[in-house]
Amino acid sequence: MRRKIISAVICLFLPWLANGQVDTIFKTFSLVQTENGVLIQFTMFGGATCNGIRIERSEDQVYFEKVYEIVGVCGSSSTETNYSHTDSNPIRNTTSYYRLDAGLQGQFSETRQITYIHYKEDGVTVFPNPCNEHCSIYIDNKSNDFIQCKLISSKGIEVLNESIRTNVWMPQTKLLPQGLYLYEITRRNGTKSTGKILIGNT
Numbered sequence: 001m002r003r004k005i006i007s008a009v010i011c012l013f014l015p016w017l018a019n020g021q022v023d024t025i026f027k028t029f030s031l032v033q034t035e036n037g038v039l040i041q042f043t044m045f046g047g048a049t050c051n052g053i054r055i056e057r058s059e060d061q062v063y064f065e066k067v068y069e070i071v072g073v074c075g076s077s078s079t080e081t082n083y084s085h086t087d088s089n090p091i092r093n094t095t096s097y098y099r100l101d102a103g104l105q106g107q108f109s110e111t112r113q114i115t116y117i118h119y120k121e122d123g124v125t126v127f128p129n130p131c132n133e134h135c136s137i138y139i140d141n142k143s144n145d146f147i148q149c150k151l152i153s154s155k156g157i158e159v160l161n162e163s164i165r166t167n168v169w170m171p172q173t174k175l176l177p178q179g180l181y182l183y184e185i186t187r188r189n190g191t192k193s194t195g196k197i198l199i200g201n202t
Helices: 002-015
Strands: 026-034 037-044 049-059 065-075 081-087 095-101 111-115 124-125 136-138 147-153 158-164 178-188 191-201
Touching: 026 095, 026 191, 037 065, 037 095, 049 081, 065 081, 124 191, 136 178
Parallel strands: none
Antiparallel strands: 026 037, 037 081, 049 065, 049 095, 095 111, 124 136, 147 158, 147 178, 178 191
């Protein structure tokens, strides 16, 4: 009987454990890319309250800046409370890190990360560019259609030819000689997008 009680207590506290830290304020915290920016959604535990919440963003997980602040008493003494906010000016084509600051002497949520993809007019974007060991070519492919992806050297030699059904192609550039390459993306309907990638294996 005693073992069962101990197990039950451990299970109750598991949702609050995150990377070795105890979070008794925020039950959930998520980030989603939308057409309007990064949608930030979070839920506070019932019984958790605080005086204001800051939503903070960082590019390096060291320096965080405020992107939005909920002023006044937050949460409820009895029920869970849901909040949402859209960061309408996200950092494009790079990984950003978000966290929630409850203003209680260093009481932060877990840090969440998201890569906000901003496509060019042809629905393709590349980063990093120039690239060394890896390169990501993002393609607007919401329907998950088959897409043919090619990488062609400056001499016109086809060095890679792959098919994908996702929104990102990650060619193995680390094995290629440095130089300028042309990528060619062909969609199911026959439309093509092309662009240049500079590979510098240094």
